[in-house]
Amino acid sequence: MDHHLTPLDVTQLANWKALTEHREAMGEFSMRAAFASDSQRFQRFSLYACGLMLDYSKNLITEQTLELLVKLAEEAQLGDAIRAMFNGQVINASEQRPVLHTALRRPVGDKVFVAGKNIMPDVHQVLQQMTDLVTRLHNGLWRGYSEKVITDVVNIGIGGSFLGPQLVSEALLPFAQKGVRCHYLANVDGSEFRELVSKLSAETTLFIVSSKSFSTLETLKNAQAARAWYLAQGGSEAELHRHFIAVSSNVAAAKAFGIREENVLPMWDWVGGRYSLWSAIGLPIAMSIGISNFKEMLSGAYAMDQHFQSAPFERNIPVLLALLGVWYGDFWGARSQAILPYDYYLRNITDHLQQLDMESNGKSVRQDGSPITAGTGPVIWGGVGCNGQHAYHQLLHQGSQLIPADFIVPVSSYNPVADHHQWLYANCLSQSQALMQGKSRAEAEAELRGKGLPESEVQRLAPHKVIPGNRPSNTLVLERISPRRLGALIAMYEHKVYVQSVLWGVNAFDQWGVELGKELGKNVYSRLTGSDDSQADDGSTQGLIEFFRGRHRG
Numbered sequence: 001m002d003h004h005l006t007p008l009d010v011t012q013l014a015n016w017k018a019l020t021e022h023r024e025a026m027g028e029f030s031m032r033a034a035f036a037s038d039s040q041r042f043q044r045f046s047l048y049a050c051g052l053m054l055d056y057s058k059n060l061i062t063e064q065t066l067e068l069l070v071k072l073a074e075e076a077q078l079g080d081a082i083r084a085m086f087n088g089q090v091i092n093a094s095e096q097r098p099v100l101h102t103a104l105r106r107p108v109g110d111k112v113f114v115a116g117k118n119i120m121p122d123v124h125q126v127l128q129q130m131t132d133l134v135t136r137l138h139n140g141l142w143r144g145y146s147e148k149v150i151t152d153v154v155n156i157g158i159g160g161s162f163l164g165p166q167l168v169s170e171a172l173l174p175f176a177q178k179g180v181r182c183h184y185l186a187n188v189d190g191s192e193f194r195e196l197v198s199k200l201s202a203e204t205t206l207f208i209v210s211s212k213s214f215s216t217l218e219t220l221k222n223a224q225a226a227r228a229w230y231l232a233q234g235g236s237e238a239e240l241h242r243h244f245i246a247v248s249s250n251v252a253a254a255k256a257f258g259i260r261e262e263n264v265l266p267m268w269d270w271v272g273g274r275y276s277l278w279s280a281i282g283l284p285i286a287m288s289i290g291i292s293n294f295k296e297m298l299s300g301a302y303a304m305d306q307h308f309q310s311a312p313f314e315r316n317i318p319v320l321l322a323l324l325g326v327w328y329g330d331f332w333g334a335r336s337q338a339i340l341p342y343d344y345y346l347r348n349i350t351d352h353l354q355q356l357d358m359e360s361n362g363k364s365v366r367q368d369g370s371p372i373t374a375g376t377g378p379v380i381w382g383g384v385g386c387n388g389q390h391a392y393h394q395l396l397h398q399g400s401q402l403i404p405a406d407f408i409v410p411v412s413s414y415n416p417v418a419d420h421h422q423w424l425y426a427n428c429l430s431q432s433q434a435l436m437q438g439k440s441r442a443e444a445e446a447e448l449r450g451k452g453l454p455e456s457e458v459q460r461l462a463p464h465k466v467i468p469g470n471r472p473s474n475t476l477v478l479e480r481i482s483p484r485r486l487g488a489l490i491a492m493y494e495h496k497v498y499v500q501s502v503l504w505g506v507n508a509f510d511q512w513g514v515e516l517g518k519e520l521g522k523n524v525y526s527r528l529t530g531s532d533d534s535q536a537d538d539g540s541t542q543g544l545i546e547f548f549r550g551r552h553r554g
């Protein structure tokens with residue numbers, strides 16, 4: 001039986017019940033006390049793989065917790081599910097597709113079969129197509145309509161056709177090739193379009209229309225606006241092929257838009273949008289950092305794939321992160337997960353992980369359509385440190401919710417400025433320390449007394465100064481941001497999301513919830529523009545339509 005398609009109810013498993021009891025028995029477990037009584041806690045709960053060091057010792061766990069979580073993963077037949085994904089089984093049941101972003105990172109000579117066909121030659125052929133294109137661009141051989149060298153590349157795409165490429169090309173700016181600047185145009189908001197093109201010259205700009213489906217409204221609208229802008233600036237239809245290329249699995253639609261077939265880089269329906277930066281959707285990355293760095297990124301992800309498939313669950317970084325997430329979400333009532341990169345270059349990782357995690361595991365039914373009794377994907381949020389410390393960390397420290405956090409920090413900076421990096425690293429560590437330690441009432445009172453305050457003031461202020469602590473976090477330390485380590489880091493989160501989906505029994509690779517908004521958007525648009533004069537189904541939407549129309553009438 002394909003158990004991942006007819007998933008087990010995880011809440012009925014023996015180890016789920018054992019974890020429930022264990023959670024109760026843990027009662028007032030204190031991380032601070034656990035560190036005080038075990039000098040080896042860091043060594044016990046940290047590990048290194050693929051250029052990443054994971055410290056998970058600041059979690060509400062004991063050896064027994066981990067043992068039970070690992071047993072739960074075994075009981076949920078996680079090993080089979082991992083093999084099923086890498087082998088190309090149809091694990092995206094609602095869309096009847098295999099899920100093979102991992103094939104995009106495999107070396108030449110490997111074989112992966114989809115419907116009896118080895119897909120690896122196609123994968124490497126597209127990589128070669130990307131190589132040729134990027135080489136022509138970097139060598140100044142790809143020229144615009146006036147024979148000028150291309151200096152700016154604009155990626156028109158949204159969701160997975162934007163967030164992953166933007167994350168990587170900006171995270172790897174220290175590796176950027178000179179001469180080509182990368183820009184991203186995602187939203188249908190005309191201001192974004194105008195602000196961007198005002199900085200560009202059509203003669204030296206190349207647009208990549210990046211859309212797996214080639215039917216996404218925002219992307220098509222921006223592609224049309226870009227074409228109109230290019231023509232208005234002096235470009236011609238005959239030279240359009242020098243300025244517009246596409247990445248899509250819908251080659252026919254890209255051609256119908258006017259893009260030459262040889263300028264359409266294909267992708268496949270076995271690559272999900274939010275998992276697609278490894279495919280030709282990653283073209284702007286390769287244009288920014290060069291093809292050999294792009295391949296380095298693929299090999300970093302491949303190394304993580306190997307680790308994920310071969311390391312025992314208790315030493316497996318993505319599996320551990322996933323199990324900790326389930327532990328907090330399902331046994332401690334956590335509803336969100338903070339992602340806190342302490343690195344300017346990684347500032348977009350929270351946005352990418354929001355789509356990766358929330359679009360994948362924001363589900364309420366299992367693969368077989370039955371309702372889920374466990375809680376599923378958390379809200380992913382966060383942002384770059386130290387900035388967050390002066391904004392939302394207050395809630396992490398003293399708010400009424402338990403919010404597990406992932407701190408991500410490199411050991412070395414590409415831009416040493418005085419002792420800034422030491423301060424950045426110190427702040428990262430001290431935040432996780434403060435979350436874990438907190439400040440007791442006795443400590444708060446002693447501190448206030450130490451300042452010479454009268455006892456009445458000590459008692460008045462002490463409750464405000466108490467910080468509960470015992471708030472969990474992981475710290476991921478990268479030796480230095482590099483294509484390889486970034487590839488491993490992103491693949492790590494992809495696998496974490498998959499492991500959680502397996503435990504909950506959901507399909508991490510469809511996104512039907514997004515569709516309703518798209519459908520209703522068309523209806524509202526017709527009413528706004530007057531092509532449909534019927535009333536909206538509800539008074540609020542109708543009122544807002546009328547307000548808009550009223551303002552645009554005179």
Ligand code: F6P
Nearest residue numbers: 159160161211212213216273514
């Ligand atoms: O609407 C959601 C979504 O389908 C994402 O899953 C996807 O990454 C994004 O839109 C863009 O889709 P496309 O690459 O087909 O334009």
